[in-house]
Amino acid sequence: MNYEAKMFGREQRLEYSGEDLPVRRSRRWIWIVAAVLVVLGGAAIFTMGKKDAQAPKAGAAAKGDANNSQMPTVTVAVPGRSNLQTVISGTGSLAAKREMPVGVAGEGGLVTRVLVEPGTWVGKGQILATVDRSVQAQTASSLAASVRVAEADAKLAQANLDRAQSLVSNGFVSKADIDRLTAARDQASARVRVARAQLAETNARNGRLDIRAPEAGLVLTRQVEPGQIVSAGSGVLFRMAMGGQMELRTQLAEADLQRTKPGSSAQVTPTGSTQVFSGTVWQVSPVIDPTTRQGIARIQLSYNPALRPGGFASAQIITGSNSAVILPQSAIQSDAQGNYVYTLDAKDQAVRTPVVTGEVTDAGVSITQGLSGNERVVMTAGAFLNPGQKVIPQSLKKQ
Incomplete structure (x- = not known):
């Protein structure tokens, strides 16, 4: 088990x-x-x-x-206020301020010498050209002899009268003889005055044979040569500018003419030149051409070889100045309600701001109403904005 x-x-x-x-x-x-x-x-x-x-x-x-x-990115700037000059532009022709046509003042004759050329400065009364005076000189000599004869006769008449008056008291000369001798003396004295006047007239005529400058100034043109026969009907032989002063006769529109006043400063530039000349408006036309609706403003200029009468030039007339906000054209928008710009509020939202525009210059467009100059104004892309739209502002970099 x-x-x-x-x-x-x-x-x-x-x-x-x-x-x-x-x-x-x-x-x-x-x-x-x-x-x-x-x-x-x-x-x-x-x-x-x-x-x-x-x-x-x-x-x-x-x-x-x-x-x-x-969100769109827009360029903004605070424009501030600028001193804006009101400028009126015009064009016209240069000319002498006071042009003096010089011709034959006397009888004329054969020109023997021309003493000046265009561009020559001359004084008042200076001879510009001489005219042959051979015949007139003989006439002056004859009259001078007549004056001497008349003076001799007057001297003899006075001596006879003095002699007769000394014999009146002795009874040798009658009172009738004294009266006759007195009249003879007076006639002789009158003939002296006549002879002298005739001689002075002839000398004056001979003096007018020479072509002289009526006033001091600048010779502009010359239309006479030695050997030329001149007379009172020969027309203008020389043209002069009194004092050498020039002017620009500029054509202005009716509205511009109303704003132009005597004393206004101006800048003139001849055609084909970059050189600018300063001048002053000294006269404004009191009438307007009914066809062109224009008038003439005359600008006074000091002499300068570059200012050639007949030439064409442009002018900038300064009629005043004022303080205004100036914006570029890209910042201003327009629609059925008028002109406006977009400004930005504290939340960078676009705000439609109505404005009233003024003068348009090279610097930009002036704003007469609507802006104080302290706003942030949208300079570009304003056409793509809507009121209340939030944007990303980017400050405009100053050049």
């Missing part, structure tokens, strides 16, 4: 150790796998929860980036 029992017990141990060991090992692996799956599942759940928590933040950030990318 013991043997059997031992054998039985051995068999039992063999049976337990041989059949139950694999079962235990398989169960162990099942638990290990289950534990790994639990760990992995927890990690996945944690990761998904974290992603779900970060998703709203990422979505909000993405939405903010999208909004920023949709």
Whole structure:
């Protein structure tokens, strides 16, 4: 029995150790796998929860980036106020301010010499050309001799009268003789005056044979040569500019003429030249041409060789100045309601601001109403904005 029992017990141990060991090992692996799956599942759940928590933040950030990318970037500037000059432009012809045509003032004759050329400065009464006076000189000599004869006769008549008056008291000469001698003396004196007047007239005529400058100034043209026969009907022989002063006779529109006043300063530029000359408006035409609706403003200029009468020139007349906001043309928009610009408020939102425009110059367009100069004005891209639209401002860099 013991043997059997031992054998039985051995068999039992063999049976337990041989059949139950694999079962235990398989169960162990099942638990290990289950534990790994639990760990992995927890990690996945944690990761998904974290992603779900970060998703709203990422979505909000993405939405903010999208909004920023949709806002337009515009150029803005604070224009301030500038001193703007009111300038009127015009064109016209250069001329002498006081042109003097010089011709034959006397009888005329054969021109013997011409003493000046165009561009010569002359004084008042200076001889410009001489005319042959050989015949007139002989006439003057004859009259001078007549004067001497008349003076001798008058001297003799006076002596006879004095002699007769000394004899009246002795009774040798009658009163009738005294009266006769007195009349003879008076006649002789009158003939002297006549002879002298005739001589003076002849000398004056001879003096007018020479062509002289009526006033001091600049000779502009010369239309006479030696050997030419001239007379009162010969026309203009010389043209002069009194004092050498020039002017520009500029044509202005009726509205511009109303704003132009004598004394206004002007800048004149001759055609084909870059040289600018300063002048002053000295006369504004009192009439308007009914055909062209224009008038003439005359700008006085000092003499300069570059200012040639008859030439063409342009003028910039300064009629005044005022303080105004000046904007580039790109900043001003227009529609059926009028002109306007866009300004930015404190939140960088576009605000439509109506404006009234004034003068247009090289510097820009002046704004007479609507802006103080302290606003942030949209300089570009204003045509693509809407009131209240938020923008990204970019300051304009000053050159």
